[in-house]
Amino acid sequence: MNAEIISVGTELLLGDVVNTDTAIVARALTTIGVNLLHTVTVGDNPQRLQEALELALSRCDLVITTGGLGPTDDDLTKETIAKTAGQPLVEYPDIRTRIEEYFTGRTISENQYKQAMLPKECHILPNDHGTAPGCVCTTPQGKQVAMLPGPPSELEPMLHSYLIPYLQRANTEVIQSHKIRVFGKGEGAVAKEIDAFTQNANPSAATYASEGEMYVRVTAKAASQEQAEALCKPVVEQIGACLGDFVYGVDVDSLEQCVIDILREQHRTIATAESCTGGLLAKRLTDIPGSSEAFEMGAVTYSNRIKSLLIDVPEELLEQHGAVSEPVARAMAQGVRKKAGSDLGIGITGIAGPDGGSAEKPVGLVYLALSDGKQTWVRNMPGGGMVRSREYYRWRAASTALDMVRRYLNGLPVNP
Amino acid sequence: MNAEIISVGTELLLGDVVNTDTAIVARALTTIGVNLLHTVTVGDNPQRLQEALELALSRCDLVITTGGLGPTDDDLTKETIAKTAGQPLVEYPDIRTRIEEYFTGRTISENQYKQAMLPKECHILPNDHGTAPGCVCTTPQGKQVAMLPGPPSELEPMLHSYLIPYLQRANTEVIQSHKIRVFGKGEGAVAKEIDAFTQNANPSAATYASEGEMYVRVTAKAASQEQAEALCKPVVEQIGACLGDFVYGVDVDSLEQCVIDILREQHRTIATAESCTGGLLAKRLTDIPGSSEAFEMGAVTYSNRIKSLLIDVPEELLEQHGAVSEPVARAMAQGVRKKAGSDLGIGITGIAGPDGGSAEKPVGLVYLALSDGKQTWVRNMPGGGMVRSREYYRWRAASTALDMVRRYLNGLPVNP
Structure with missing residues (x-):
């Protein structure tokens, strides 16, 4: 079965919003063996949506639209698709009731009820996380059009709970x-x-x-x-x-998932001290549900004063080598481990840019240390050579720290 | 001028990668008054790319492709576009030299030199952050096709430094x-x-x-x-x-940009103590270049023990009210402010889920506190009602904290 995704929304064409919906739907289709050959975005423009829909129906079996199901006047996906499928929109009383329940105790603006209108013959996809339901309807040529809401927090559960199971019943390869x-x-x-x-x-x-x-x-x-x-x-x-x-x-989700999984398996704990990454490593570790079993403490120590105060980095070390140095990374890893009483400690210090670099210590230079109480390992990212973004350097530094932990926990050399 | 973006890459159709390139290019086109009417994604498939290109050229003046310029065999964008524009690919010696320089001291695989091949007549877009240059070439019908590399860290600077200035010379509205x-x-x-x-x-x-x-x-x-x-x-x-x-x-970038700007303007500093957000608030604040002037310290205090140890939350408070409670949020904000010696302190404690919720304290319940040393304000997110993702609750909690700080700094009521 071949599919195409049509995303609807002027905000996508203005670049105000990154289209994550397409990747979410694409990943789900991949897992059930549906081939996605094209994805398309059009604005809140019924004519261009209709043209895109006609083209998609001419070259695939299943069209999935995302967005344009909301309460406002420019949300026109349902109207356009119903027209193409030759069906009137009718009000579904159950959905109207659900909207009323959702807004219990608050005022409902009249336009909210628009969301209770769906094509007369369709398979409804309930929205457990919002008011706009989705649906699947069949064209006179026997092709299917599925409509999903735009907000990822509504789209994703509807996709996995209702649309994918519905499609799986029909697919063979x-x-x-x-x-x-x-x-x-x-x-x-x-x-x-x-x-x-x-x-x-x-x-x-x-x-x-x-x-x-x-x-x-x-x-x-x-x-x-x-x-x-x-x-x-x-x-x-x-x-x-x-x-x-x-x-x-x-098939693991990410380095952080991998690290948290092994830490939990080995009943070990970790603490982090971050300067240039400013909490990104702690954030990535705690993105993982259940990380509280393994993540003991995170210290974001931007200034020298806080490095000494919070995780006991000796002031002489900071004066002698500067905050961005191998000895300070070591002291941060050791200090945070000791403070937290965890099995492992991580220290990251570097220059994320865009300012703060020098010939000797260029933007992108980062020192990373891992301590287990007996030994401390250090890796550095040289930075400089190519000018990358602040975001890139920070992400890469956090990933490198995670990789050091992964290697340590798996009994591999910490530095390859 | 009307434009269309064609993104090339099977990884986008498999959902392995979110297409951020399209939003980056779209935003830039918006600023120079180019109308983007469609965006399309195809896999690494020359035939479908050619069809997409022909359709795009039939309905707009400018086509921008992203991706498929790399060194591997499935990178076929240049070949396909050169064919459509009726031009041979030729080797540009300057670009070959640059590739050799880029790999100085490392082995260059033969396939890297593919990147020195470009259409015979084109306007070259230099790549200051990688080896694959882009280019703009003109079709026999006088329409323009611009090719940009896929990795955002290469695409974004090429777009802003070379393509947008090139396009601006031609546009009137x-x-x-x-x-x-x-x-x-x-x-x-x-x-x-x-x-x-x-x-x-x-x-x-x-x-x-x-x-x-x-x-x-x-x-x-x-x-x-x-x-x-x-x-x-x-x-x-x-x-x-x-x-x-x-x-x-x-026209501000984000709540965090807004908060850092005001803090710096008012020469005030902030410190954060985070439980359920696990460093996300610190990460967002330190995403902003120059945040080191205003951001004093971040503590990620997941366990009760660390809350007491690091920021002096009284143990009785934790026992009496539980970690997720208004008094603990208050104590966290006050404690981290005092510890850091900053003007403001933030405390966040809540249940991000998916586990850990109860009837009394549902997933999504978050207490947020802001202290200025004289007074402490608390807001809570009730959570529960609708089941949202861990990511959503964490993001929303960090945003709420930022909003409290913004309101405080602007002399508005901290809670609206």
């Missing part, structure tokens, strides 16, 4: 896909090393770069889950062997 | 646009209040929701910047008056 995640090696180098695999069609293997790391996706198609998995498995293993300990996981 | 940013009021309510303005065409006004907040965009078109601005100005002022102190800024 299965795609199985695995993601081999790599930190510390670039896409170009990996592409060369696994050249033998990327030439094949089924399973296919392809390399992708994302900011600061890369991954290899292995994908097989077959009539059943088991057959597709049997095609993938040996290739995933061979690529894994080829890339060695630069692989931090297969 | 000007769009002026302002974004009125609102926290603490929903899109539906605002849409109703400013109904009189959203009916107009020039300037137009439209409401947009983004996770946890909303904004109104006012847009005018005219022959000159001054004329467009003259159309916008009164409408921006009237809408601002209508929404009162729920407006946190016009």
